[in-house]
Amino acid sequence: MSERSCRSALLTDLYEVTMAAAYFENGFSDKASFELFVRSLPKERGYLIAAGLDQALEYLENLQFREDEIAYLRSQPVFRNVRDEFFEYLKAFRFTGEVWAVPEGTPVFGEEPLLRVTAPMIEAQVVETFLLSTLTFQSMIASKAARVASAAQGRTIIEFGSRRAHGPEAGVLAARAAYIGGCVGTSNLEAGKHFGIPVFGTLAHSFVMAYDDEEDAFQRFINIFPERNVLLVDTYDTMAAIEKIIRNGWHPAAVRLDSGNLLALSKLARKRLDDGGLRKTEIFASGDLDEFAIAELLAKGAPVDSFGVGTALATSKDAPALSGVYKLVDLESEAGISYRAKFSHEKVTYPGRKQVYRFHHPDGTFREDVIACESESLEGAQPLVECVMKNGKRIKAAPKLREIQDRAREERMKIPADCARLREPQKYPVTFSDRLRALLRAVHKEMVVKQ
């Protein structure tokens, strides 16, 4: 995309702006609170790792409509009856609201608010699309990465999926989220530069094929990269390539297996490397890997030291979308707070601003979460949602990505094992507080009866 496009205020749905115009023209002056959450987790997900908040807040801090964007809106027939004042309003538009959110790296579950916006209605509304795509995408990838990292039992995982990500930006954001979820690094250079994520790379089959002879290709690569090099050994014949390495007295940091029977090949390769005096040369495996394949390889004793995971991770291939929603929960005017809830078929949402309270067992593992009214205080529980932005400005610097990764690893270990397991995880107990349920009933009575 062009440089202008990737920061455009038009990275939103048309209806956000038509509603904005309708609010403006109707003089709607209430502040609105919206909560962003994932309705329910995909079948194979026992938990999510919150991610993407830094990009969400960066967006809110920088959001403004440029002249050409406003001109585009004006040119749309749908805005024919909207007065100039609305477009003047857009010119001066800035996000001035308050944001509460769950810190990145925190495990969360279905129904739990990841983020809450309280702002004048128009501001709170037009940011919906960007916030949803940013938070749910990164949380989805961080969660997938956490599963992969957990399957690898401490072995190194490198995110390799940029080429299969949903466009170039998705590759960079996936690398960030995968790092949060537990990857040691990424192959994506822009993610390395922009976010300070460690970058890793090996060489491609094309490099080996570019020279008439595999041995010649290896030698030329080693000449330039004498240290920490990873040699790709499966272009022609994996074991023959390993013989060449031993014969030449090379000491690559690792050999990479990218095709074939990774279990059998890794065992053969390990044995031959050890026998050939290359005990320090590690085995790096890649090729259509995911958490299930890694768990199986390790269960069968594959002597793999690190894994490159691409497509499955950068697209969360088995669950490539989360049911993220952004719902109006209250309106605030001089007359006070008016609660809002949605009662559409199968899509009930709870009213009011909420807090998520997490209870722990004495050993530190999570016991249960209770979603409560913000005003409640549940003794002995840890509140997860915290204020991160006031008057459109962050109230503190973003944590370092490495700290977020640490948090994700430490907190993920506290999820009950049955809820964290890879296949058919149990549902972690999340309930709504008595007061919140009473509020829902009251709002239901008031709103539906009125219609």
Added chain:
Amino acid sequence: MSERSCRSALLTDLYEVTMAAAYFENGFSDKASFELFVRSLPKERGYLIAAGLDQALEYLENLQFREDEIAYLRSQPVFRNVRDEFFEYLKAFRFTGEVWAVPEGTPVFGEEPLLRVTAPMIEAQVVETFLLSTLTFQSMIASKAARVASAAQGRTIIEFGSRRAHGPEAGVLAARAAYIGGCVGTSNLEAGKHFGIPVFGTLAHSFVMAYDDEEDAFQRFINIFPERNVLLVDTYDTMAAIEKIIRNGWHPAAVRLDSGNLLALSKLARKRLDDGGLRKTEIFASGDLDEFAIAELLAKGAPVDSFGVGTALATSKDAPALSGVYKLVDLESEAGISYRAKFSHEKVTYPGRKQVYRFHHPDGTFREDVIACESESLEGAQPLVECVMKNGKRIKAAPKLREIQDRAREERMKIPADCARLREPQKYPVTFSDRLRALLRAVHKEMVVKQ
């Protein structure tokens, strides 16, 4: 992402640049040809619609390494032994190669080259990651859109998936690809502005909920948008909302059903609207729709005029990645052409620059495709791969998006019905020419024997 990030030359994998350094330091001067193709189609895909070429060519025309990007590379320990000359080379780097490609909107199948790059090796190598993520993502979404459009049998499909796309850019690119595949428009404003795609929108439940009374909310919306308005009727009670519309004498362009039993509700709504004198008010349905749900609704007689399709389309949810690869096929030096092929386990690739020849039945439908050497000429067949860039510059202007959409619709109709059907499509016949298979055998003999 920042404006700099979205045009960065670092939107690539580290190994592309380490290989570039190794080629540079070794004085590798051959021109390389790489072909980009999808190895095999996902189970539920009978065909793909080529898309994303315009963004790929725009990238190639504009690619350059900025000072800060080069400084980042230099700072990486892996480049410790690389001489200054390489970084000087990167400063002056531009893509100067030749590109051949299948025009956007063309149906293609597994193994068929979508694009071929012929350029000095380093240039051809470093663009791999961006080209793959751009072409395979958009082709995947265009293909999904074509399936949805085909299921809708001429009814209108609007792409609504930005909020569930893999980040903000993915939402814009998905809107473009979905338009190519057959959507009438998108909700994404940036896609509207940047690509000229028609934009559509309705209103959200939050708007209805922002007012104490649904009728009041409708009236306020209609006041500002008296024409072509779509009223969302399922916030509280769908049929009660329709009664309010009739009672007030409003004539919305459409009512939108977003939850509940869409089959039953669309029939009830249609009948009540007709009885109430609103025959011209259309029914717009949305809510977790995909090609299968739409086909089923229409098979059961749901009187729906248009569909909003979001998550399933913008993420190609049932098949969220394609097995796109970018493979070295030959090297060209003063001594002539040297063919390259890959013989790794289960990952054989054919050598040499190729052409895809499409044969048609007398009625215009596709009969079979033959992948042949570029130098072959197959009588009576249509060659699909054409030259689009020389010396790093496009040789003609990109077609209008509308023309690409027309091509996709017209050409898609020519796919044999068994291969185009939604479920368990038959494999379309794609074979390799005799000469290409002979070349593969010759290269195999030469390359593998040599190792």
